[in-house]
Amino acid sequence: MTVSIESQEQHWAGEGGDRWLAYHQFFEQMIDPIGQSLIEKAQLRENENCIDIGCGAGVTTIQLAQAVGKNGSVIGVDISQALIQACRARAVTRRPVGGPIFHSAESLTAGSGNGRGL
Numbered sequence: 001m002t003v004s005i006e007s008q009e010q011h012w013a014g015e016g017g018d019r020w021l022a023y024h025q026f027f028e029q030m031i032d033p034i035g036q037s038l039i040e041k042a043q044l045r046e047n048e049n050c051i052d053i054g055c056g057a058g059v060t061t062i063q064l065a066q067a068v069g070k071n072g073s074v075i076g077v078d079i080s081q082a083l084i085q086a087c088r089a090r091a092v093t094r095r096p097v098g099g100p101i102f103h104s105a106e107s108l109t110a111g112s113g114n115g116r117g118l
Helices: 005-012 013-023 025-041 059-067 081-094 105-109
Strands: 049-052 073-078 101-105
Touching: 005 013, 005 081, 013 025, 013 081, 025 059, 049 059, 059 073, 073 081, 081 101, 081 105, 101 105
Parallel strands: 049 073, 073 101
Antiparallel strands: none
């Protein structure tokens, strides 16, 4: 089965993104052990930089930001604009100073054609 980029963009811009957002607490609880294990194995330290591709509603991205501290940086990227908006709102309430930065995948490639929008 082949899945096109366009079909994924349409799915996550609509029903897929809306569903994830509506049930984000359930999904996050389900994937939290995986995220925690990955963060532990990464052995992140203060002042490091990292990127979370497919950040969903941002819970793991926020945890990464807490691990690297206020002088580190974390960028969360997701294809769903609705999820990115939710991430930004959550980051302000959970870690207002030096929190992660969130981008839609589209914004990182728009106009450049080479994926170097960062």
